[in-house]
Amino acid sequence: MTASLAIPRGLDDLHPADVLRWANDQFGLANLVVTASFEDAVLVHVAATAVPGIDIVLLDTQYLFAETEWFAEELRTRLDLNLRVVHPLAEVQPDNLWQTDIEACCHVRKVEPLARAIAGKQAWVTGVRRADGPTRANAPVAVYDIGRGLVKINPLATYSDDDMALYTQLHDLPIHPLIDKGYASIGCWPCTRPVAPGEDKRAGRWAGAAKTECGLHG
Numbered sequence: 001m002t003a004s005l006a007i008p009r010g011l012d013d014l015h016p017a018d019v020l021r022w023a024n025d026q027f028g029l030a031n032l033v034v035t036a037s038f039e040d041a042v043l044v045h046v047a048a049t050a051v052p053g054i055d056i057v058l059l060d061t062q063y064l065f066a067e068t069e070w071f072a073e074e075l076r077t078r079l080d081l082n083l084r085v086v087h088p089l090a091e092v093q094p095d096n097l098w099q100t101d102i103e104a105c106c107h108v109r110k111v112e113p114l115a116r117a118i119a120g121k122q123a124w125v126t127g128v129r130r131a132d133g134p135t136r137a138n139a140p141v142a143v144y145d146i147g148r149g150l151v152k153i154n155p156l157a158t159y160s161d162d163d164m165a166l167y168t169q170l171h172d173l174p175i176h177p178l179i180d181k182g183y184a185s186i187g188c189w190p191c192t193r194p195v196a197p198g199e200d201k202r203a204g205r206w207a208g209a210a211k212t213e214c215g216l217h218g
Ligand code: SF4
Pocket: 061, 063, 097, 098, 101, 102, 103, 105, 106, 107, 109, 110, 187, 188, 189, 190, 191, 214
């Protein structure tokens, strides 16, 4: 199916909503899935306005900030999102794994649930941006993900922090309550801290460990 898809040049120049419309034309609504961290409202607003009813997934790691759960529900109601919350397998119960083995913890709480969330889909839409930090500096707008067997689409790849702020302002979107408290990138509460001015946005994720990605994007 998608292995023969030619990803057109020029996607970098499209508005994120037009990237989503291209994806919808290529794959169809039933074959698209968006995963959102809900640290901001931009990705889900772009997706739900460009492709109404698009499948939007929140991975509930059991360690989300209460503010993130509130924010996701707020956006679900406000933007009429088709939101699907995907949990770890039943045998995964809250434990102390994040203290002893963050790779294993991310695997059972993020990587495995993601695999279930995107199973059967032809294209996976994410909020990855080049401005997130050095590990994402070359993120493409669309690329065939050989390992997962689908097309990975990052419609916000070219968006700067200023672009995100402007989009939020133009569309009168709410802001995650932890942003004002210095959190520039928001994941699970045990592995996220605020960042200092001038630090990379993702410096507050797994601070003190070599880890920079949870296994979903790197
Ligand atoms: S980010 Fe931390 S708490 Fe969340 S799944 Fe990974 S190791 Fe566990």
